[in-house]
Amino acid sequence: MGSAMNYIWDFSAVWRNGGMLLDGFANTALLTATCLVLALPLGLLLALMRLSNARPLRFLGLAYVNFFRAAPALVLIVWFYFAFPVIIGVEMNAFEASILAIGLQSAAYMAEVFRGGMQAIRRGQWEAARAIGLSSADTIRFVILPQAVRQMIPVFLIRFAELVKATTLAGVIAYGETVYMANELSTQTYRPLETFTAIALLFFVLIFGITSFSKLLEKRLIAGR
Amino acid sequence: MNYTWDFTSILTYRHLLYQGIGGTLLLSGVSVATAMAIGLIMCLLRTAPSKAASLPAAAFVVFFRNIPFIVQLFWLFYAIPVLTGLQAKPFIAAYLALSLYGGAYFTEIFRAGLQGVEKGQWEAAKAIGLGYSSTLKQVIVPQAIRRVVPPLTTQVIELIKLTTVASSIAYAELLYAGKLVADQDFRPLEAYTTVAILLILLLSIVSMIGAWCESRLKIEAR
Numbered sequence: 001m002g003s004a005m006n007y008i009w010d011f012s013a014v015w016r017n018g019g020m021l022l023d024g025f026a027n028t029a030l031l032t033a034t035c036l037v038l039a040l041p042l043g044l045l046l047a048l049m050r051l052s053n054a055r056p057l058r059f060l061g062l063a064y065v066n067f068f069r070a071a072p073a074l075v076l077i078v079w080f081y082f083a084f085p086v087i088i089g090v091e092m093n094a095f096e097a098s099i100l101a102i103g104l105q106s107a108a109y110m111a112e113v114f115r116g117g118m119q120a121i122r123r124g125q126w127e128a129a130r131a132i133g134l135s136s137a138d139t140i141r142f143v144i145l146p147q148a149v150r151q152m153i154p155v156f157l158i159r160f161a162e163l164v165k166a167t168t169l170a171g172v173i174a175y176g177e178t179v180y181m182a183n184e185l186s187t188q189t190y191r192p193l194e195t196f197t198a199i200a201l202l203f204f205v206l207i208f209g210i211t212s213f214s215k216l217l218e219k220r221l222i223a224g225r
Numbered sequence: 226m227n228y229t230w231d232f233t234s235i236l237t238y239r240h241l242l243y244q245g246i247g248g249t250l251l252l253s254g255v256s257v258a259t260a261m262a263i264g265l266i267m268c269l270l271r272t273a274p275s276k277a278a279s280l281p282a283a284a285f286v287v288f289f290r291n292i293p294f295i296v297q298l299f300w301l302f303y304a305i306p307v308l309t310g311l312q313a314k315p316f317i318a319a320y321l322a323l324s325l326y327g328g329a330y331f332t333e334i335f336r337a338g339l340q341g342v343e344k345g346q347w348e349a350a351k352a353i354g355l356g357y358s359s360t361l362k363q364v365i366v367p368q369a370i371r372r373v374v375p376p377l378t379t380q381v382i383e384l385i386k387l388t389t390v391a392s393s394i395a396y397a398e399l400l401y402a403g404k405l406v407a408d409q410d411f412r413p414l415e416a417y418t419t420v421a422i423l424l425i426l427l428l429s430i431v432s433m434i435g436a437w438c439e440s441r442l443k444i445e446a447r
Binding site: 007067070071072073074075076078079082083084086087089161164165168169171172179182183186192193196197199200203204207208211 | 295414428
């Protein structure tokens with residue numbers, strides 16, 4: 001028990017090497033943004049498939065969403081890094097494998113956000129659009145999506161926070177994001193506890209910020225109804 | 226595309242995978258149980274009328290849900306030796322991290338379940354002279370359980386999925402076993418595909434158990 005009292009916290013090594021952690025955060029941001037660029041359009045496409053009248057499309061969309069939501073994120077990352085290149089015969093770096101694994105999984109979650117948002121729009125809106133002669137593509141584009149997106153934003157932000165969390169797993173295959181850099185810094189400075197305390201606080205501020213903003217918007221949406 | 230799949234190395238080293246399955250089941254089992262216990266206690270504190278009880282519980286939830294799991298895992302892994310003077314065992318660190326992280330999510334699920342029961346139920350129980358604990362036990366909880374099972378199943382599955390992250394501190398669960406097998410014969414495709422299939426099978430079983438509980442608890446089914 002004595003050692004707990006005797007431990008002297010020393011953040012100076014973390015401050016001195018703060019640049020490494022900043023590099024890590026830049027890579028976290030880059031990976032998050034790239035995954036989002038993949039996940040948003042794919043998620044919308046999957047949601048439209050799931051809401052489509054064509055049975056094969058509905059089935060494919062459902063199978064995709066169920067599979068990627070069932071698979072553990074880290075297993076996907078490791079699989080895309082070590083196993084997938086064997087099938088396609090092309091080497092993949094840690095960044096590319098992480099984009100595929102996290103981006104494709106995030107698309108499955110985003111699909112459910114889009115689908116939930118569009119289904120929440122009252123039936124009358126579909127019927128009214130039809131009555132004035134809009135095609136179903138135009139109905140989605142001009143009537144349903146503009147209303148759905150507004151309602152989706154709070155849930156989308158929660159999913160975005162989950163995406164940021166998921167990118168921290170890319171460090172396991174040596175992509176230089178924040179956790180990977182923190183491990184590197186720890187071995188250099190022998191101050192793992194301080195290093196991980198620092199990045200835990202940074203992540204907390206970021207993710208808590210996002211989830212709080214989501215709650216605020218949700219309250220406003222309910223109040224505005 | 227000319228690759229020929231060859232699962233003989235998987236069969237040769239299957240004992241490693243068996244150990245991996247054992248590791249995953251053990252870590253999942255104890256972590257889920259502990260996380261639920263933490264969730265129940267924190268939920269009671271969180272919903273207590275006294276601010277001295279509810280504020281720390283609220284802080285617990287906010288803290289553990291808003292930091293990436295792997296960061297908490299590494300933090301604990303490094304903090305255990307400092308706090309106890311003992312060498313950190315991967316299992317202990319993973320177990321603690323999963324229990325705390327899961328506990329924060331379970332707290333909110335239980336709370337939503339309790340608060341989802343109409344206010345009138347409390348008032349009616351009070352009117353017929355039930356005390357706080359008997360109201361909770363005989364009126365509120367039986368109704369809350371029904372609402373809680375679906376999100377609870379989802380969260381148990383999320384927690385089992387997170388056990389794979391323990392491989393990063395060299396705890397011998399399934400993903401770690403897959404890495405060992407892949408390194409033996411340089412057959413990563415077969416090794417990691419097998420691991421993925423085994424994990425998805427395990428998670429499907431959990432999901433079926435959840436669905437079974439849900440159908441058992443339905444009022445119409447009785």
